Amino acid sequence: MSTTVDYYFAPQSPWAYLGHARLAQIARAAGATVRVLPVDLGGKVFPISGGLPLGQRAPQRQAYRLLELQRYSDHLQAPLHLKPRYFPVSGDDAARLIIAVDLHDGADAAMALSGAALAAVWASQRNIADDKVLAGLLAECGLSPERLAQSQSQAVQQRYEANTQQAIDAGVFGAPSYVIDGELFWGQDRLDFVERKLQAAA
Numbered sequence: 001m002s003t004t005v006d007y008y009f010a011p012q013s014p015w016a017y018l019g020h021a022r023l024a025q026i027a028r029a030a031g032a033t034v035r036v037l038p039v040d041l042g043g044k045v046f047p048i049s050g051g052l053p054l055g056q057r058a059p060q061r062q063a064y065r066l067l068e069l070q071r072y073s074d075h076l077q078a079p080l081h082l083k084p085r086y087f088p089v090s091g092d093d094a095a096r097l098i099i100a101v102d103l104h105d106g107a108d109a110a111m112a113l114s115g116a117a118l119a120a121v122w123a124s125q126r127n128i129a130d131d132k133v134l135a136g137l138l139a140e141c142g143l144s145p146e147r148l149a150q151s152q153s154q155a156v157q158q159r160y161e162a163n164t165q166q167a168i169d170a171g172v173f174g175a176p177s178y179v180i181d182g183e184l185f186w187g188q189d190r191l192d193f194v195e196r197k198l199q200a201a202a
Contacts, residue, residue, distance in 0.1 A: 003032045003201040005194070006179040008167045009114070010041040011098065011128060012091040014080065016176040017118035018072050019188025023178070024111055026191060030198035036102050036110040038095035039164040041175050049173035054088060072188070079123045086127040092160075093151070094128040099159045100151040101143055112141050 005027055009016035027034045039045060042053055054062065066082050073080035094117045102110035116137045120126040126133045135148055150156065170179050178185040180197050 003030065003180060003198055005032055005034045005198070006037055006166075006170070007034050007176065008037050008039050008163070008170070008172045008179070009176040010091045011038055011094040011114060011117040012087065012089050012121050013041070013118070013175040014069055014122050015174075015188050016114075017080070017122045018069075018076060018078055019176050019191055020111075020115045020118055021078075022076075022188070022191050023176070023194070024115070026195045026198065030195070030202050032198050032201075034107060034111060036098060036107050036114060037163045037167065038091070038098050038114070038160070039167045039172070039175070040092065040095070040160065043092075044164045045167060045172060045174075048168065051173055081122060081125055084121055085125040086129070087121060089121060089127060090129045092129075093131070094134060096151040096156050096160055097134050097138070097147060099156045099163070100147045100153070101138075103156070103159070104147060104150065105143060109141065109143060113137060113143065116141055 007023060045051065069080060069082055098110050098114050101113050117128050120128050120133065120137060128134065131148060135145060138145055138147055171184050174186055176188055178194050180194065183197065185194050
């Protein structure tokens with residue numbers, strides 16, 4: 001029986017973007033299953049965990065964030081605009097679309113779409129709050145255009161809310177977060193520990 005990684009993230013998170021491909025690679029190598037769990041980070045998780053929207057953070061924190069983003073972009077050779085054209089941006093519609101794809105097409109397809117949405121914000125400066133952009137991402141991932149309408153269903157909204165509550169219950173306070181057998185790993189810079197945990201469980 002394979003180990004499961006609960007992958008909590010917001011589709012507009014630069015840190016999730018930087019860690020996404022590595023998480024997929026690490027999970028594949030370990031034979032682990034990834035549960036794709038987009039959450040309402042700013043609307044629901046931050047208010048109860050002490051997190052602040054970017055614009056409300058201290059100037060020192062904002063400046064250091066840019067420094068670290070550049071460091072990791074260079075280190076990972078991942079193209080990243082430090083101040084993309086469409087950011088801050090709501091991730092709710094993209095999150096619901098990822099959930100619809102997960103429900104209809106499975107986790108691998110949801111991972112592919114998640115990676116595409118993250119790259120859309122940070123690498124190609126596209127507006128993931130725009131339905132036309134989301135439709136384009138579906139097409140680029142070879143997924144049905146019907147998923148866009150399905151993403152507005154009550155079932156998807158309920159799953160989004162359930163994901164968010166599950167994240168809160170697991171102690172998640174930022175994105176990305178990975179939970180394995182109840183153990184929380186926060187941030188793409190903890191993926192080395194995720195890899196060790198999965199290797200030990202294999």
